[in-house]
Amino acid sequence: MALALENVSKHFGSLVAIKNLSLSFDAGSIYSIIGPNGAGKSTVVNMVAGSYTVTSGIIRLGSSILNKLPKYRIAQLGVARTYQNLRLFDGMTVLENLEVCFFPQSWVTILTGAKRLSKAERLHVCHACLEQFHLSDVSDVLAGDLPYGRQKMLELARAFVTEAPVVLLDEPAAGLNHTETKAMATMIASLKRNDRAIILVEHDMDMVMSISDRIDVLNYGELLCSGTPEQVRTNERVQEAYLGTTEELDDIRKLAQSRRAQGGLRSNAGIVRH
Ligand SMILES: Nc1ncnc2c1ncn2[C@@H]1O[C@H](COP(=O)(O)OP(=O)(O)O)[C@@H](O)[C@H]1O
Ligand SMILES: [Mg+2]
Structure with missing residues (x-):
């Protein structure tokens, strides 16, 4: 399912955070959005996920227009995300943090008549997910008691557990050390699938360059350039914007x-x- 931003702008009062941005994302690839601080990267994620309204333009997912929909509907249509700052339920266990990802969907499925997972099915999916993200040994530990690196991994697992076709990752490596960042990069690369688009906002250039199929560079809310890691690495305008x-x-x-x-x-x- 393709996600597309068509001439999207976002104003905060007189500040133009995103200006006439058009981008499209297909399943099967990892996309990175990079750019200096304040370029508008998180604003893009927040608009797609429905946390921010769009000032003008259209955001489409398949045949649905997302920017008229509330957050829960966008999640139910298949957009999952992580946050730049962790948003785990600290007082719940690791397993429970995964289980709750199904709740907004399951109550919407009652309205839409879609199939609802039973408790046993849900647990089966969650345990498989814990295994995949190397979190099985801490399934009963409170999320707030995990070391930071594993909290970031749990946040990542939460974005993938419902098999959403569009996953937005806002700075998954922020605050991680070198070893943890490499493990995070390997994990994200392994999550690439034909039926899923992964959109990554990240400052760690080693990660971005090593796992992205396409990189979109934002500067002051506008698209500076798009291309393969090699094309972006050698682009003079990108070097000027950064350095x-x-x-x-x-x-x-x-x-x-x-x-x-x-x-x-x-x-x-x-x-x-x-
Ligand atoms: N909720 C908000 N209210 C006002 N201004 C905001 C808000 N969110 C972001 N901005 C502004 O929009 C611009 C882009 O911010 P952001 O998308 O967070 O940048 P990035 O993620 O690329 O660092 C910045 O100037 C920021 O201050
Ligand atoms: Mg940001």
Whole structure:
């Protein structure tokens, strides 16, 4: 099922967070949305998931127009997400955190007449999911008692447990160490499936470059470029948006050198070209 944003804009008062953005996402691929802080990445996720209304434009999922629907309907149509800041139920166990993902759907299924999973079926799916995300050993532990890295993995599991065809991941590696980030990248890559589109917002460029089929670069709410990891890596406009122009970088280097000469700075910190 394809997801498409057509000329979507989002204003917060006088701030234009997203400006005439058109993007489409097909099942079978991993897409990354990258861009400097404040570029509008989370706003895109929040609009698709129904957390933010759209100021203008259309968001489609298959034949449905999402931007007129409440959040629970969008979830029920098959859009799952994680949040930039963890939103687990700390006082519930790991298993219960997965089980509740079915509840908004099951009560909607009563209205729509769709098949509802029995408790036993639900538990079976949840246990299989715990296994897949390497969380079986902590199924009875309170989510709030898990170390942070495993909380992030549980948040990821929650987005996939209902087999949603569109999964939005907002910074799954935020706050993780190098080893955990690599494990997260491997896990997300393994979740790629022909019947699912994964849309990733992430700052960790190693992860983005290694697992994305396409990268969309946002800058000040507009699409700067779209392409394969290699195309994006070598795009000059992307390098400027992230790192400034070569002249600006030279100016900063000279300033750092003169400060260091005056004993004001201890290192070349911060000016690294990846
Ligand atoms: N709920 C909100 N109210 C007001 N401004 C917001 C809100 N959410 C985001 N913004 C603004 O919209 C812009 C894009 O934010 P965001 O989508 O969070 O950026 P990113 O995720 O790329 O860092 C920023 O200028 C941010 O301050
Ligand atoms: Mg964000």
